[in-house]
Amino acid sequence: MTFPRKVGLILLLVAAIAAWGHWKELSLPSLRWFFSFDATPQQIQDAATVKEWYGFSQRQRLEAQGNMVGYGFCVVMGVAGLVLLATGGKFQWNPLTVRKFTRFRSIGRGWLAFRMLLLLLLVAMLDQLLVGKRALAVKHGDQWIFPAFQQKIYYENDFGGTQDQEVNYRRLKERFAAEKNGDRVIMPPIPWDPTFDSDEVLKRPLVSNEGIIHRPGEKEPFNGQAVQFSEDNPDVQRLAARFRKGKRDGLTSIYDTKGEFAGRQTWKAGELVESKAPEDVLAATTTGWVELLYPPAPPSLKERHFLGTDSKGWDIAAQLYGGLQVIFKSSIFYLVLTYGIGITLGCVMGYFGGWFDLLMQRLIEVLSNVPFLLVVIIITVNLGRENVVLMNILLIYCIFSWITVATYLRTSTFREKARDYVAAARVQGAGTSRVIFRHILPNAISTIVTLLPFSVAGLTTSLTAMDFLGFGLPDSYPSWGRVLENGTQNLSSPWIVASVFTVMVSVLLVITFIGEAIREAFDPKKFTTYQ
DSSP: OOHHHHHHHHHHHHHHHHHHHHHTTBOOTTGGGGGOSSSOHHHHHHHHTOOGGGTTHHHHHHHHHHHHHHHHHHHHHHHHHHHHHHHOTTOOOOHHHHHHHHHHHHSHHHHHHHHHHHHHHHHHHTGGGTBOSSOSEEEETTEEEOGGGBSOOOBGGGGTOSOOSBOOHHHHHHHHHHHTSSOEEEOOSBOSOSSSOOOOOEEEEOEEETTEEEOTTOOSBOOEEEEEEBSSOTTSEEEEEEEETTEEEEEEEEEOTTSOEEEEEEEETTEEEEEESOHHHHTSOBOOOEEEEOOOOOOBTTTTBTTOBOTTOOBHHHHHHHHHHHHHHHHHHHHHHHHHHHHHHHHHHHHHOHHHHHHHHHHHHHHHTSOHHHHHHHHHHHHOGGGOOHHHHHHHHHHHHHHHHHHHHHHHHHHHTTSHHHHHHHHTTOOHHHIIIIIIHHHHTHHHHTTHHHHHHHHHHHHHHHHHHTOSSOTTSOOHHHHHHHHHHOTTSHHHHHHHHHHHHHHHHHHHHHHHHHHHHTOOSSOOSOO
């Protein structure tokens, strides 16, 4: 079987298994990524717990969005796989291309870095097998359950508990061990979610002065997240709100007497804008506003915090792993979209020239003078950072990134179209698309191939920088930039900065070594300096 047909078969199988798994309400490692581009993980989690009085409208909307995008990806991959299976039978590698790949393998540092990157990709694809708060398997009585691989949410009373809330599998494991009745819980090696998952917490009451919330002993108004608890049960959270300048601003989450999500309110500068919560839940008595503090904890093998925790109590190893997954997922989407647009437009510009080339050149000049970071900031402010999803950031980045690819391909195509083999193809009756994409493109692509690793490195640093500045993805996405920002605010806990700095620099070095080797392998010069 030829190489294109092998790729086509893999794409077809991946698309079919991903669609089938989601339809069967399974949560398959990595394949569940196809259905995670639209709604944020926290939005899906909140929507899944909305009660019947809310009409399931929010849950249905988010599920419809995620399903539409996910099944759309599966359809595109399936069609691409069928096309490769149908048209890839007569494929043969160009001898010059084979020589270049052989040369790449002879560059030891680059080939080793490439294998290390493949190993990182394989580790990232293991997904919830390595990192997550949901158990891989639970033995309760005579029944085995696999929560990590199912979309279904299990509650404590499903395992002999007394409360009707989602089970904490880490505590369930401790309870089963204490009961010694043969029940078991098998957790991932890192039993923590990358975000919104912590155990120990300190509570600092906030004070109100003329309707403005302050920290005790501080004159400046409070900015951040605060919660209220039930007076009858101080362990049950009833309200969770965001404060700006001492007043409620943004979304306030409402919880019932069991601590389960029951609705939301929208506030603006201390004024209630919209309320979607039952009156009986809102009428319940609660404590005053409290700020939750999670002191950073150093690495601990006993608690399985292998790299420690940050100031929110979130596991650093889980966040770094989740951030690596986001980088890989973003890079695949970014490379396909950016290079697909850039290669197509660049070849057409260089081949036809004329008014189309002039028009695209003016568009490139305009986009080149628009600051990318400013556009991200404007869109984030208008959408609200809580409503930003990964697809938004990637589309903005792709809008500006295809320019470099198109510029290089335009120059190469303009040069190649004047060669004799192009004239020979025309004389033999080859159509325009065949001349461009079957004859010119393979001879002009070498320059673009050398840009691939450096594009991934640029995307990695851009996503990290935006999250570090606070204009990137919301907290529901794991991010290296957010961990780095947290570490700079807690320099007395050096394990935070040291962990993210080491991982980020290591990944960027691996990508850079691959880029150097590819650039040398595709260099037409006879000598090499990287063997």
